[in-house]
Every structure is written in structure tokens, then in C-alpha cells.
Amino acid sequence: MNAVEVRGLTKVFHDEARGEIRAVDGVDFHCRPGEIFGLLGANGAGKTTTLRMLATILTPTAGEATVMGHDLLRQPEAVRRCLGFYSASTALYPRLTARETLAFFARINGLDSQLVKARVEELVARFGLADYADARVEKLSQGMKQKVSIARTVAHDPPVLVFDEPTVGLDVLNALEMQRTIAEFRAEGKAIIFSTHIMSEAERLCDRIAVIHRGRILACDNLAGLRQLTGQHYLEDIFVALVGG
Amino acid sequence: MLPLAEVRLLYLREMRAALREKNIVINSIVIPILLYPFMMWAMVTGFTLVQGQTEGFVSRLVVTAEGETAQAVVRELRRQPRLAILTPAPADPLEALRAGEVDALLELAPGRGEAAAVPGSLSATLHVNGSRERSRAAQERLRQLLHRCKAKVLEERARELGVEEPRWLNFTLLQRNLASGREMGAFLLGLMLPLFFIIMVAVGCFYPAVDATAGERERGSWETTLSLGTSRLAVMAAKYLVVTTFGFLAGGLNLAAMGVSLGAILKPLLGPEDADLALTLSLSAAPVAAAAALLLAAFVAAGMLLLASFARTFKEGQAMITPFYMLTLLPAVFLSVPGLELTYPLALVPVVNVALLLRGAIGGTLGWGPALVATLASLATVWGAIRLATLVLRFEDVVLGSYGGSLGRLVRQRLLLGRLA
Numbered sequence: 001m002n003a004v005e006v007r008g009l010t011k012v013f014h015d016e017a018r019g020e021i022r023a024v025d026g027v028d029f030h031c032r033p034g035e036i037f038g039l040l041g042a043n044g045a046g047k048t049t050t051l052r053m054l055a056t057i058l059t060p061t062a063g064e065a066t067v068m069g070h071d072l073l074r075q076p077e078a079v080r081r082c083l084g085f086y087s088a089s090t091a092l093y094p095r096l097t098a099r100e101t102l103a104f105f106a107r108i109n110g111l112d113s114q115l116v117k118a119r120v121e122e123l124v125a126r127f128g129l130a131d132y133a134d135a136r137v138e139k140l141s142q143g144m145k146q147k148v149s150i151a152r153t154v155a156h157d158p159p160v161l162v163f164d165e166p167t168v169g170l171d172v173l174n175a176l177e178m179q180r181t182i183a184e185f186r187a188e189g190k191a192i193i194f195s196t197h198i199m200s201e202a203e204r205l206c207d208r209i210a211v212i213h214r215g216r217i218l219a220c221d222n223l224a225g226l227r228q229l230t231g232q233h234y235l236e237d238i239f240v241a242l243v244g245g
Numbered sequence: 246m247l248p249l250a251e252v253r254l255l256y257l258r259e260m261r262a263a264l265r266e267k268n269i270v271i272n273s274i275v276i277p278i279l280l281y282p283f284m285m286w287a288m289v290t291g292f293t294l295v296q297g298q299t300e301g302f303v304s305r306l307v308v309t310a311e312g313e314t315a316q317a318v319v320r321e322l323r324r325q326p327r328l329a330i331l332t333p334a335p336a337d338p339l340e341a342l343r344a345g346e347v348d349a350l351l352e353l354a355p356g357r358g359e360a361a362a363v364p365g366s367l368s369a370t371l372h373v374n375g376s377r378e379r380s381r382a383a384q385e386r387l388r389q390l391l392h393r394c395k396a397k398v399l400e401e402r403a404r405e406l407g408v409e410e411p412r413w414l415n416f417t418l419l420q421r422n423l424a425s426g427r428e429m430g431a432f433l434l435g436l437m438l439p440l441f442f443i444i445m446v447a448v449g450c451f452y453p454a455v456d457a458t459a460g461e462r463e464r465g466s467w468e469t470t471l472s473l474g475t476s477r478l479a480v481m482a483a484k485y486l487v488v489t490t491f492g493f494l495a496g497g498l499n500l501a502a503m504g505v506s507l508g509a510i511l512k513p514l515l516g517p518e519d520a521d522l523a524l525t526l527s528l529s530a531a532p533v534a535a536a537a538a539l540l541l542a543a544f545v546a547a548g549m550l551l552l553a554s555f556a557r558t559f560k561e562g563q564a565m566i567t568p569f570y571m572l573t574l575l576p577a578v579f580l581s582v583p584g585l586e587l588t589y590p591l592a593l594v595p596v597v598n599v600a601l602l603l604r605g606a607i608g609g610t611l612g613w614g615p616a617l618v619a620t621l622a623s624l625a626t627v628w629g630a631i632r633l634a635t636l637v638l639r640f641e642d643v644v645l646g647s648y649g650g651s652l653g654r655l656v657r658q659r660l661l662l663g664r665l666a
Contacts, residue, residue, distance in 0.1 A: 081474035091465030
């Protein structure tokens with residue numbers, strides 16, 4: 001069974017100055033448990049809009065999608081409870097401590113209240129937060145905040161994780177740490193949708209990659225399939241061949 | 246259906262965060278407790294100080310006296326410790342008065358016209374400089390002194406003519422105030438407290454409303470909140486309850502602080518006749534005061550939250566809320582109108598109705614009919630504001646903070662014209 005199913009997902013924005021903007025145009029894809037599905041595209045290609053629709057932050061103009069069998073439009077709360085959404089625009093609450101943050105996210109996303117304490121301690125230990133678990137988030141360094149952010153994304157142990165350009169703004173070591181963590185989540189059987197514009201990252205992490213350009217998916221396959229489709233070896237060349245740059 | 250358990254979780258999260266924000270704690274808790282009691286204390290202290298200084302200085306007078314009666318008055322003047330007749334007098338007393346070197350010029354002469362025929366008659370002309378406080382004080386002192394002298398002369402003249410006091414003093418005025426000290430205190434509190442109360446509820450809601458909306462957008466956690474596993478209605482309900490709580494707290498704390506401290510603060514201004522004045526909030530007024538604080542906070546919170554929802558930054562939020570804040574304070578001006586009480590028509594006016602409800606409760610003059618209408622009208626206003634908020638927050642770009650216009654523009658473009666279209 002697919003953890004995520006997306007069919008014909010479309011988002012049209014109305015801008016007074018520019019008129020109608022079709023940010024995402026009939027996108028189809030799916031993601032299975034234990035798989036990292038990559039959305040690869042340049043800035044403004046429609047990656048973030050697609051993922052924000054999947055996280056039910058935006059409402060699709062057309063199309064449909066399910067997350068663990070829950071319909072995006074009809075059961076948005078159920079979808080959000082099955083999902084951990086991480087992006088540069090989902091900051092932490094600065095005035096809560098790391099421990100309070102994890103407990104809050106676990107409880108509001110539906111984890112049984114009796115399991116919350118143990119889950120928080122498990123996450124504190126797993127992400128090495130013990131030394132600053134009771135410090136307010138606003139006092140933490142960027143690297144520490146990143147760890148707390150990942151921990152809060154999985155606080156309720158969701159089966160589906162969505163990472164929207166998670167390594168943007170991170171230094172090399174933190175970016176590698178992030179990639180390692182995402183790979184671990186895959187090994188735990190989570191379905192992961194991962195967007196990036198960094199070719200090496202997609203090449204290293206993703207089981208399947210969808211190349212998205214101007215709101216449309218131009219190709220979707222594993223790396224071998226994409227190589228066969230375009231006759232190019234490196235992902236960068238594959239990408240250029242597909243978008244026609 | 247509102248998921249109450251989730252609203253509670255969100256509410257506790259928002260409250261915890263808000264109580265850790267210095268500005269919110271200062272504006273919604275510290276200021277309501279301390280500001281007005283402190284301001285009142287400062288005013289009373291300043292007033293007492295100025296009054297003490299005014300009473301302490303000696304008024305500098307130039308007096309011209311002609312005739313026996315005038316000389317008698319001058320002798321009386323010389324006996325007064327806070328009046329000093331300048332000798333030698335300035336060459337140009339009027340110029341000296343204008344320049345502030347002299348506080349008053351008193352010209353005493355025999356009576357004029359028909360009065361001139363009466364032995365010992367006196368005509369007093371007093372020149373003062375109304376633009377100088379010292380001169381005004383001298384005027385008051387001389388007026389009182391001359392009044393006493395006149396009464397004394399009349400008394401002596403009556404005695405010379407063999408007329409007893411009950412016969413010449415045939416018009417007497419006796420004053421009796423039937424209101425008890427408690428009633429007088431309640432009346433004074435009812436005049437003052439509703440004004441402070443409105444201001445404090447509005448101040449109490451202001452920062453939390455901006456912080457919960459524009460502040461959250463500015464901190465980048467708005468989208469985090471929208472991706473939580475709960476409904477948006479629950480998110481907004483929790484924010485609304487937080488803002489209402491702070492407005493209620495601010496109003497309630499202010500009432501309590503003023504109720505407790507006002508008597509002690511005003512004590513230096515009260516005379517011996519006010520010894521039994523009870524300037525404390527009665528316990529019977531407390532439930533109505535709490536209800537009034539809740540009603541007003543619920544209305545102000547809905548309005549402020551609705552307006553702040555359009556802001557993307559804290560500054561923008563403050564700018565958007567400020568006109569509503571001022572509008573909320575406007576009815577407070579009418580509270581100083583003498584004799585204004587909660588009537589059926591006034592019970593329908595938002596903010597004014599709650600303030601008058603409070604005044605009535607404090608003064609013990611509350612009519613239950615108008616009180617019921619005021620409560621229902623306030624609840625209807627709160628419902629209307631929440632309904633408008635629900636309509637407005639259906640729009641995705643407003644919720645996400647990408648809508649570029651204001652509430653007015655959105656209502657015109659999408660709610661009114663959209664419906665017509």
C-alpha cells in the first residue's frame with residue numbers, strides 16, 4: 001500500500017498584479033513506506049507549494065491526494081496527524097523549552113498522553129538534547145534548534161515525513177547530519193517525501209526522484225531509470241536534459 | 246464541533262509562551278495593577294505638594310487706604326501671617342503687578358454714591374494678575390478676608406443699633422448629606438473606575454492579540470501552528486481565549502488594585518467631613534465586575550485578533566489595531582457626563598453598556614432590566630465579531646498572511662461584492 005498518493009494535484013494563485021499563477025499543475029506521484037521520494041527542481045518550480053498542499057497548509061485548486069488513506073480535503077486533521085512536516089518556514093516556538101516543545105507536538109498530534117513522557121525522553125536521548133532540554137528554544141544555537149526541529153517533526157511517530165529543503169542554510173556538517181537522520185527514518189520504515197534543488201543530495205538519498213519544473217513533473221523514476229530516459233549519467237545533466245536549460 | 250481537549254492544549258501552550266514575554270506581562274499584568282494606582286498617587290502627591298507650597302508663601306500686597314473703616318481693614322490685613330503689605334510701595338503698582346513683583350493691589354476708599362452717606366462705608370477695588378498663580382491665590386485670600394471684615398462690620402453695626410443676631414441673620418443655610426460614607430464612596434468609585442477599566446481591558450488585549458498573530462508570523466512559527474494535527478478553528482479559538490484571558494485579567498486586576506488602594510491614595514485630599522468615606526469596592530459588586538470584564542475582554546479580543554490577522558509583522562499588527570484601540574476608548578469620554586446611567590438605549594451601545602453596567606454595580610444603582618439588555622447586547626456584539634472572524638479566516642491568503650489588504654478591503658471585495666456577484 002502506498003503511504004502517499006497524489007493525483008492531478010493543482011494549485012492556482014490569483015495575484016492582482018500578475019493575474020492567475022499556476023504554481024502546481026496536475027502533479028501525480030506516490031510514496032511507499034520505507035522509501036525516500038525526492039522532488040527535485042529549481043527555485044520556484046512548485047516543490048514547496050506541492051508539499052504545503054500535502055501538509056494541508058494550502059488547499060489544492062484541483063486534484064486529490066491521500067496520506068495513509070486519509071483524504072487531503074475531507075480529513076485534513078487526520079492527514080496532519082499521520083504526517084511530520086519539516087521546512088525552513090516551520091520555526092519552533094521560541095519561548096518554550098525543548099522538552100516542552102516535544103511534549104506539546106506529541107500531544108497535539110495525537111500521541112496517547114500516557115506515552116508522551118517516555119516518548120519525549122526517548123527523543124531527548126536519540127537526538128542528544130539532554131544538556132539543553134530545559135533551555136528555551138530562543139537561547140539555543142542554530143545546530144541545536146535544527147535537532148529540536150527534527151525531533152518535534154517525529155514527536156508523534158508519524159508514518160509519513162515531509163522534508164521541504166531541509167538542508168537550506170545549514171553548514172556542511174549539519175547538512176550531512178540531517179541526511180543521515182533522514183536515512184535512519186527510512187530504515188525505520190517511514191515514507192519520506194523530500195524536496196531539494198541540490199543534485200548531490202537527491203542522488204545520495206532518494207530512492208525515486210521526480211523532476212519538477214514550472215509546476216509539472218517532467219519525469220519520475222529511480223536514478224537508473226532517469227539515466228536510461230535521458231541518456232545522461234550525472235543527475236545534474238539529467239536535470240538539464242529534462243528541463244531543457 | 247470544537248475539539249475542547251485540543252483547544253486546551255493549544256491554549257496552555259499560548260499562555261505559557263505569552264507569560265514568558267516581557268511586554269505582555271508588563272502591559273497585561275503589571276501595568277493594570279500598578280499604573281493607575283501609581284498615577285493617582287503621583288497626582289495626589291503632586292497636588293498636595295503644590296497646595297502646600299501655595300499655602301506656604303506670603304502674598305505681596307500694595308494697599309491704598311482712605312478713611313477710618315479702610316484703616317481698620319488695613320490693621321486686620323497686617324495681622325494675617327500670609328499677607329504682607331509692601332513698604333515702601335512700588336512707584337507704579339499696576340506695572341509691578343503685571344511684572345509679577347506684586348501679587349495684588351487693593352484700593353480701599355469710602356463708599357461711593359448713596360453709600361457715601363452711610364458712616365463707615367467702604368469700597369474695595371482689587372487688582373490682580375489672573376495669569377499668575379500667586380496673584381490668584383492672593384485674590385482668594387483677600388476675598389475671604391474682606392468677606393470676614395464685612396460680616397464683622399455688619400455685626401458691630403447691628404449691635405450698635407440694638408438688633409440681635411437672630412433678627413439680622415434671618416437667612417441661614419444648613420446642609421445635610423443623607424448618603425452614607427459607603428454610598429458616597431461607591432458613587433466616587435463608579436465615576437472613576439469604569440474609565441480606567443476600559444483602558445486597561447484594551448491595553449491588556451493589545452499585545453497578546455498582536456503577539457498571537459503577527460508576532461507568530463514574524464517568528465516564523467505560524468506555518469508550524471497550521472501544520473499541527475488539529476483544526477484551524479481550534480487554533481483560532483485557543484488564540485482568542487488567550488487574548489480574552491489577558492484582557493479579563495488586566496481589567497480585573499486593575500479594578501481590584503484600584504478598589505484596594507484608592508482610599509489610601511486619596512486620604513490626603515479628604516477633609517474631616519469625609520472621614521467615613523468608604524473608597525473600597527464592595528464584594529457584592531465583584532460578580533458583576535467580573536462579568537463586565539469578561540464581556541468587554543471578549544469583544545475587544547475578537548476585534549483586535551481579527552484586525553491583527555491581516556498583519557505580517559509586529560509593527561504592522563500594532564498599526565492595524567491602534568485605530569480599533571482608540572475607538573474602544575472613545576466611549577470612555579462620555580462616562581464623565583453627569584448623571585449618565587445604564588438605560589435601555591445605552592444598553593445597546595457597545596463598550597458604553599459594559600462600562601455603565603460596572604458603574605451601576607459599584608454604585609448599587611443597577612437596574613436588572615437594562616443590565617440584562619446590556620449583557621445580551623454585548624454577547625451579540627461578541628458573537629458578531631467572532632462570526633466575522635470565522636468568515637474572514639476562511640480565506641487561505643488571510644490565514645497564511647499573504648493577503649496584502651486590510652479587513653475593510655477584504656469585506657468589500659470578497660464578502661460584500663463576492664456575495665452580490
